[in-house]
Amino acid sequence: MGKNRTPYLLLLPGFAFLFTFFILPIINLAQTSTQTKIAGGDTGQYEQTLHFRNYIDAFVANKEQFGRSFLYAIISTLLALAISYPLAYAIAFKAGKYKNLLLVLVVAPFFTSFLLRTIAWKQILGEEGFVVPTLRSLGIISQSTTLTSTSFAVVMGMTYNFLPFMTLPLFASIDRIDPRTLEASGDLYANGYTTFRKVTLPLSMPGVVAGTLLTFIPAAGDYVNASILGDPTTKMIGNVIESRFFKIVDYPTAAALSFTLMAAILILVTLYIRKAGTEELV
């Protein structure tokens, strides 16, 4: 009897935590999303009127930022994948005794705050940084072109910040591939490219799926990169939610936008996992 209860007792702290800090806030957020202003009330005073039109109004007013969020998130996810795959492959198969050192280097940025690193990029890409003058003197960008406050800087910042979330699952997946299966592929008349397409890539799909999700989901809701490295024309939905909550004190719209964002991500992710068919993979 006592023995059977142990697992549940062990789960209790986790459940309690999730209940307090996830379930309750979500319920609260859901309630807020259908509230309307109290007639004649002060700023920030709302009452529950089950006003579901909030969702439609909020979405219509911020279509552009929604679109931008998903576009930036998709581009930075693809860029992170393109950078991380060769990196993870090299760490798994070619690094030899430096494998652990390189993994530590991948994680090393986490020792500094996310905000600080993003601000550092503002410096690097700014007028006083070395990047802009170098590119200008090489004639790659015109004298009047700046890099900060552009969508380029925002996407680059997101790619940079979420890169470890892509690299680590990819590495875990590629590292599990038995190199002898790659030799076997060569032995069975597949050249390097075919071996990659038919053996390496399919075997690393769990890592590709995990990495793209871990990058895409936070990237779609991100607002730090857009606010530090961007300008009003690069606003993402995260920025809108942030300013609705903290600046305009329009809680219902912010809550409705949050739920819409969650729903959109959930739908996209579900479709993606269905398509990638990870359940078939070992």
Place this chain on the structure above:
Amino acid sequence: MTKASIEARGDLRLTRLTKTYGDFTAVDDLSLTIPKGSFFALLGPSGCGKTTTLRMIAGLEEPTAGSIHLGETDITTTKPYQRPINTVFQNYALFPHLTIFENIAFGLRRRGQKDVKEAVDKVLNLVELPHLAQRKPTQLSGGQQQRIALARAIVNRPALLLLDEPLGALDLKLRRQMQIELKWIQKEVGLTFVHVTHDQEEAMTMADTIAVMNEGQIEQMGSPADLYDNPETAYVANFLGQSNLIKGTISGNDGDSLVVDLYGQKISLPKSRSHAIDNSTYAGIRPEKFRISLLETPVRGNVLSGGRIEDVSYIGVSTQYQVEMPWGQELMVFEQNDDGVAPFKKGDAVNISWEPAFTFALRGDEDVTAGSQIEPEVQDEE
């Protein structure tokens, strides 16, 4: 160019093949011809260079020096995927994401072959696993995976099939069964098999020709019976089965025979079985060739007298005796239990006799323990 090498056929010829890793020489100036259609075994302990040799033939390692020819085609630097050679890997290396059918079809599809289904079905029947076509490798037992690995290789009809310790991961009983099946399949498909193993019994069961390797070189090559009955070195005498090696001096000539003095007792052996280079020698006799007799029993052939039974181990099919000789050496004798009883007891005074034709003679400067202290190989796991 690709086409020429992929269609190369004929004997496999290794010429002065060498592979070094830094200071370590894995394969040392090895020359060897493996005739088309034969079942050839490279036998030796781990680290003797047999797997490196195999990997160079497969194209997975590049030789430091020397060349590899298949028939008239030089394939020394040909990419693995351009060689008409397939490998059965030690741990099978099946593709975990593909079905058994697609695993076997992999090589055929890469070469754009027609009638893939027909070819795969045929080879699945050959290995007697047609019902597993739609399974994944992880759903198969070790023995089944082994057969699929074999099927995946032979379906391509390569000029050469390489087997890298293919039975190492199987239990003893299954291994014995697979040895017989592999031999049968080799006869059935008529391909050249090159088999790397550390298991001398496995090599002897299956191969037509065995090359015993030691420290990157071939110690001796021949049929299993040749190697067993007439080993040229102590290493071969000890690595293939067990041998009694007795120090002696060649003291005379008698027609086709040599007379050898073993601690004052004279024995004879055929000249053709002597590999000694001077008068000093080790006379070698396999334990099962010895006969034990009590002192009063008359005996024929070579006789060593003055023995005393030191130890008796009854192991069912035979009884193993340790017999101490007057010069202090203990000889090993295996007697078949034809009549069901162990007739000698510990402490019995006995003579040992054997047919002179079963004797071989090694060089007197050999290390008599060479090849006998090798530990059984554990499964390579990196």
